[in-house]
Amino acid sequence: MIFLKQEVLMKLINFLEFEPLKDIMEKMKIDKDEEIEIERIEKIKIARIWKELSSLSGLDIDINETDSSEKGYIKYKEFDKLVAYIRDQKYNKDGTFFLRKFHIAYNCQILSDARKEGNASRFKIVQNKSPEFLINILSNDAQKIIKSNVKAKLDVCKYCLSTINYKNYSRVGKNEREKIWENFSFEEFLGTEFDKNEELIKSYNLDDIENDKIRLYPENWNEISHNYRNSKKWVCEECGKDCSKNKSELEVHHIDHDPSNSEFYNLKALCRTCHSKIHPHME
């Protein structure tokens, strides 16, 4: 226990009355409020992403913005083990049609080629326990929609299975491989991943995301964010870091901290490091 002499105590009280200190404390309180607000905005943003990710049609995002997780799965923000698939599926030139496979490995040859050829944006990202996907069927020149919003059961890509060596896929014989491919199940692949994400969003305690009165981000925020960063050639406006090879490294900051104002003049493209200096609590 510490005993303070009367005169020391008096000095302390006087110190608290000291004007500059009062100012600092006032400012600290404002920063704290702002921090809580920013944290809440982040949570709403993540919850919205999850809502789209876990819907049947998935999240409309360029797979260039995803990352590889430690085990080689597709990762976006906090969500691991995501699935990439093509929503608009075209007829072949010879008049035949087959359903394109879905992908689970970040470094799958098909996804890598799509990234290199610059047509990675035709992939959508989802996480669902159901093997059904929402697709559109298009003519071979993509000019005509033959059927839209068809629920289709797609198969897993074999390159993916071998890329991540799913259930030892690349080391077993042909018959065994065929069995692993045929019996692929999302329940099994995801394990606890899907439920873990549901729990995470629940823990945010956001009553109803859709009716949340802080509908801060515009509906097409992903598009705005992508276009803005593209207009800056994927370079951090603070330190000049080139993020064009790793696009998710570049984030978009709202200068006035109000995401409802997403006009370009209020935006700033910042790499994760520079962004986290503005919001120190973020990663």
Ligand SMILES: [Zn+2]
């Ligand atoms: Zn694949």
Ligand SMILES: [Zn+2]
């Ligand atoms: Zn930077």
Ligand SMILES: [Zn+2]
């Ligand atoms: Zn920011």
